[in-house]
Amino acid sequence: MILDHRKALVVYSGGQDSTTCLFWAKQHFDEVRALCFRYGQKHVAEVDIARRIAQQAGVPFEERDVTFISQLSTGCSLTDSNVLMDKEPPAPSADTPDGRITPPNTFVPGRNLFFLSIAAVYAREHGIMNLVTGVSQTDYSGYPDCRDSFIRSLNVSLNLAMDEQFVIHTPLMWIDKAETWRLADQLGVFDLVRHQTLTCYNGIPGDGCGECPACKLRRRGLEKYLKTRKNN
Ligand code: ZN
Numbered sequence: 368m369i370l371d372h373r374k375a376l377v378v379y380s381g382g383q384d385s386t387t388c389l390f391w392a393k394q395h396f397d398e399v400r401a402l403c404f405r406y407g408q409k410h411v412a413e414v415d416i417a418r419r420i421a422q423q424a425g426v427p428f429e430e431r432d433v434t435f436i437s438q439l440s441t442g443c444s445l446t447d448s449n450v451l452m453d454k455e456p457p458a459p460s461a462d463t464p465d466g467r468i469t470p471p472n473t474f475v476p477g478r479n480l481f482f483l484s485i486a487a488v489y490a491r492e493h494g495i496m497n498l499v500t501g502v503s504q505t506d507y508s509g510y511p512d513c514r515d516s517f518i519r520s521l522n523v524s525l526n527l528a529m530d531e532q533f534v535i536h537t538p539l540m541w542i543d544k545a546e547t548w549r550l551a552d553q554l555g556v557f558d559l560v561r562h563q564t565l566t567c568y569n570g571i572p573g574d575g576c577g578e579c580p581a582c583k584l585r586r587r588g589l590e591k592y593l594k595t596r597k598n599n
Contacts (some may be wrong), residue, residue, distance in 0.1 A: 370496035370531060373397040377460055377499040378486050379428070380404075381417030382566045383585055386502030387547055389424055390554040391538045392499045400495065402486055403430040407437030407446045407480060410570030420563055431489075436481050444472045445568060452568060455580055470509045473568060473580065479512035480521065487525045496534060503539040503547070506584055515540050517567055544588020545595075552596065561589070 375392045379385045379401035392399045401421045403414055414430055421428035438447035444452040453471040479502060485497050502513040511517060515537070522535045539547055551560040565586045567575030575582035 368491055368531065369494060370491070370533070371398075371494050372496045372534075374493070374495040374497050375399050375497035375536070376486055376490045376493070377401045377426075378404075378482050378501075379417050379421065380501075381415075381420060381550075381562055381564060382581075383503070383544075383564045383589060384503065384547060384566075385417075386420055386556070386560050386564045387551045387554065388499050388501040388538055389421065389426060390556045391550065392536075393424065393426070394554060395503065395536075396497060398495075399426050400493070401428045402489055403428065404482055404485070405432045405434060406475065406481075407434040409445060409448060409516045410565070410568070412570050412572075413565045416563065416565045416572060420559070423559075429489075431485060433481055433485065436477060436484045439477045442472060443475050445475060447513075453580060455583065460592050470511065471580065472509070474510050477512075479510075479517070483518075483521055483535065484525065487529065487531075490533065491529055491531055496532065497536055498533055499536045499538070501539050502537055503542065505539075505541055505543045506588070508580065508584065543591075544584055545591035548589055548592035549596075552592075 373396055375396040377392050379389055383582055386387045389401060403417045405411060405414055418428050444450040450472055489490045490498055504514045507513040518535055518537055525533050551557050565572045566581045568579040568581045569576040
């Protein structure tokens, strides 16, 4: 299979991070597609939001059902309505000295592993060389599969698995939420990201519920960025 280096596939959820990545990809590649996953999340509204934004961006959009992911493990508050959500994003001090982390209960084990693996098979089928994901080690919420070491390792594994030369791009890996807002602004989509995306774990678009860890992280970043933004 010949993979085209001008084509990119964005793993897309309709949230702040992946929407910023969608427009980043549009700037860097000639042909961009978006792939969205239903994984048993309580708030599947995000799939509709993702589809709408992709449409506005003129990006072909597809969704895949991977609900089996949430059925493999228990205790995740994003997929199990019996589990109460952790209130705060974990502080960096939650990292232990040996580098192991205790993920919050919003962690879906294997999510990015499955998403990127499925995305790579899809990309291979469509001759797409570049995969784009919005993971970030800087504000990584304690999710081990958002770290750079995991993404690099998976990139190697996917290439070995299919004997291909995929390149996984992580434009947000080393920037924090405030800098992610700046990037959206530079890409000309600050207002779109602010008002249309869905980051909130309680399923409320835009500024969200304000109470869940995702809203808190998003708002802190926004406030920090707005202080430095001209003409706001
Ligand atoms: Zn929220």
